[in-house]
Structures are given as C-alpha cells and as structure tokens.
Amino acid sequence: MDILKYLNETKQEFDRFLDLLLPPENEQPPTIHRAMRYSVFAGGKRVRPILTLAAGESIGGAREILFHLGSAIEMIHTYSLIHDDLPALDNDDLRRGLPTCHKMFGDAMAILAGDALMTRCYQVLAEVPGLSCSARLAIIREISYATGTVEGMIGGQVVDLESEGKPIDPPVLEYIHRSKTGALLTACVRCGALAAQANEQQLQSLSEFGRKIGLAFQIVDDVLDITASSENLGKTAGKDEKVKKATYPALYGIEASRVKARELMTGAIEDIGILGESAGPLRSIARFVYDRTA
C-alpha cells in the first residue's frame, strides 16, 4: 500500500472531524476557541488518531466511530503539548514550525486552552455515536489512566522534568518512555480495538503492538532530535541534549537506538500476525515509524 497517501488522506479526514467536533471560533467566548483550534490545527501528523483508526479497522470497526474516537484522543494529546510547552515546563517557543500556544495567546489562555481540550475530549468520548455505554466507559477509563499520574502521561512528564540535568538512569528512562508517550500510544491502539469489540486475543495482540510501536516512536523521535535540523523537525532541534534530557540515544548512542527501534518494529509486526490482511495499514505504519530514522 501507498503509506504516504494513506497517512495524508486519513489526516485530512481527521482534520474534518476535528473541525466538526471543536466549538466554532465565533462561539462565546471566542478567544479560548481560537486558542484551542490554533493548537489543534498547527500541523500535527495525527499519529495517534491514525493508529486508533488502523487498529480498529484491522478487526472490522466502524469508521465513523473510530474517527470520533481518534479526534477526541488528538484533543487530549494537544492539551499535553500546550501545557508541556509553557514557560514553567519545557519553555518552547516553537512547535511544528509555528509559535506555541502561549506565544500566540499568552500563558493564561494557553493553560485554559489545554484544560479545555482535555475537557472537550471527555465530552466527545461520552457521546461517541454508535458505541454502547459500556464501550464508551471502557474507553474513558483507558484514556484517563493512560494520561494520569500512575504509569501515565502526567507521571512520565513529572519524572522527565525531575530528571533534567541529572545522570540518566536506565530504569528511569524506561519509566519516562513507557508513561509519558508510550501509555497514550498504546491506549490509542487499545481504544480502537475496544470500539471494534475486539476479543481477548485480538486485544492482547494489539496492546503488545501498541506498546512496541509507542516505544519505537519515542526512540525515533529522540534520534531525530539529534540528527535532523530544526527546519525539518518543525521544532528546536538538539534541545534534548541542551537541557540534558533523559533519552535513548543519550544513554546508548544513535546506532544502538536505531537497532532497538528496528527490533521493536519487527516485533510489533509479528505481534499482529494473527490479524491478516485487514491489518495492512497497521504494518505499514510500523515500518513508516522506523523508516523516519533511516
């Protein structure tokens, strides 16, 4: 399959859903809705929603449901980016090649826009049309735990912040990867599966796929932070090393990191061997994640 075409078309379709699901710019009070939309439409690749869709479709899930679900997940992902970029946290002026939310709207509005995107995510999840109440609740649990403090996104962010400038400890690095980005990426795949009424074996395989792809994605991101230019990256390159962030290449070197990402990619594809042809997009995404380092 033509993975670039698939990614591009799917991204466009998610952008259409996000536009429908976010309050319009002229809805009162307009400033907050402008700030929410600014960050959501500032050029994201929609990796998380695309993973949700591909996982759900690999076992026959309905596209309409999966587009709602993935859009809600992209909102919660965007909230985390807006808050991470704040001066009190990572203090980033640039994200995806554009000024960050607080640079455009001020710190107060950026804090509230992040809060608002998380809130909107739960509104949408509670109302996904065509899904049973119990599936919607299972998905809300999945997302809320993946973004929480215990083995979730916030926990990972806390440990990441507290590790800056300290010697890197392998188990701590593993915790950061698993929690800060891995948990939500795995949840994307699992939510797609839950929305498609996966059986236990399918859910298990897809969870394992999600775990490996999540870690591979993070390693590749860290490698690119070193090897790519700011222009290609759309954000300040080399920033991790400058603030002595705990990263895979910092600990094991670039070459070993590439090897590790490749192993994870191959393992992830093996994990979904039982899924057959409908998992084609998932396999292509796995390869694509790795190919970014090459």
Next chain:
Amino acid sequence: MDILKYLNETKQEFDRFLDLLLPPENEQPPTIHRAMRYSVFAGGKRVRPILTLAAGESIGGAREILFHLGSAIEMIHTYSLIHDDLPALDNDDLRRGLPTCHKMFGDAMAILAGDALMTRCYQVLAEVPGLSCSARLAIIREISYATGTVEGMIGGQVVDLESEGKPIDPPVLEYIHRSKTGALLTACVRCGALAAQANEQQLQSLSEFGRKIGLAFQIVDDVLDITASSENLGKTAGKDEKVKKATYPALYGIEASRVKARELMTGAIEDIGILGESAGPLRSIARFVYDRTA
C-alpha cells in the same frame, strides 16, 4: 437540624473518601501526588460534594455512590482553584489560609497537579461502584459540560479574565456567574439526582434549586470579599475591588446584593417544595449559604 454538625460530619466523611480515592503520597512519582493531596486537603469546606450528597439523598440515593461522586467533583473543583491561582491567571499566594499549590510546589508542578486532578476525576467517575453504565456516562457528560468552554467553568474564567479593569456590563457579569461557578454547582445537584435515578420532575426541581443556590453562593462570596477580613476569609480580602473584578456588589452595592441573595435562597427552597422531609439538609444548606452574609 443542626446544620453545622451536618456540614462538619459530612465534610469529614468526604475527606475520608478523598483520602481513599487519591493516589497515596508514596506512589510513584511522589511529588505530583503530594501536590494533588496538598491542595485537596488544604481546608476546603466541601460545598460541592455536600450539595451532591444532599441532593441525592433528598430522593433516596445511596450514600456510597454519592460519596464517590462528590469526591470526584471536589477533585475537579480543586483543579480549577490550582490553575486559577497560578501567576499567569489570578496570581494568588494564599488560598484557604495556606500557601497556594504553586507557592509550595512551583508553577510546573501546580499546572500538572491541576491536570492530574481533572484526570483523576474522570477515572473515578468512570468507575463509581453501584451505578449503571448509562448513569455514569450521563454524569460524565454533566460534569464535562459544566466545566467546559461553552456556558461552563472555563468559559466563565476566560470572560472573567478578559473583563478585569473594564467597566462592568450586567449581562457579562451574569454570564460569568452562571458559567464560572454556577454551572458546576448546578451540576453537583443534578449529578446527585442522576445517581439517585430522579424522575423528570425531581430533576427539574433540583436543577432550578441548584441554579439559584449557585448564584446566591457567588453573590455571598463577593459580598464577603468586601466585608470580611483576610483572616476570616482565609484568602486575600478586597482583592476583587483591587483588580476591578466584575462582581455583584460592585455593580449593585452590598445591600441590594444581600436582598438578591435572600430572594434566591427563598426561591430555591420553594423549588424543592415537592421533595418533602428528605430534602431537609438541602433546605438547611440554602439557609446557611445566605446566613454567611448576615
């Protein structure tokens, strides 16, 4: 009934539930859990959870369910206080007589602790034991809209921020009250009713009660900001006037504000006339809210 005894005993029971429902301090990573607990246990009156309980019990709801529900709501309320107090927003050093979260833990941890309390609220709501899936979802919808940007808490906070230092416009003041504090207070009462399987008439009466009590509560708070000392208030008194906040007494004067609060209190008690003796605590709470101004 002895309202002070009722409020005090109920508060203690909520504190016990909150202690059970928040991650322990030594759970990894400890800093964030300490920050979450610090703000939750920094002396709140538990007005919102007590309203949830009293509303649910007025129509025969189960206490165990209502204590879970009210505790989750107190978490989302505490998130909003932590974020409102940040230097980028209201820049408050003192809350309930104690240093605010960012004064104790720094801005980054306070932002994340707020995020984490909102997230934990949805985890708890998705898992309230003894409630049907559809009731849990209805409650998640209720809370997420009451705290959202459109006629909800974040919307009210945005307009409040944008109105500072400007001449006060009555419809804008009404929007701020209705959205910033009114929506969540009404939602507390409605969620108690939903958890107790209220019929349409009961839900209607309790919603109207909640709306009036919510507004009365805000007016009383604004009056106290002027008439009480910082010591009695547990926060910086006179702050609203200093930053030219849009408040009821600033627009209509203290005496007219007291009259308005009294009308709302009387009206609220009339609204729940159909509920009989089991609504005793709700009526006492309504009177108590007003009596604070006397």
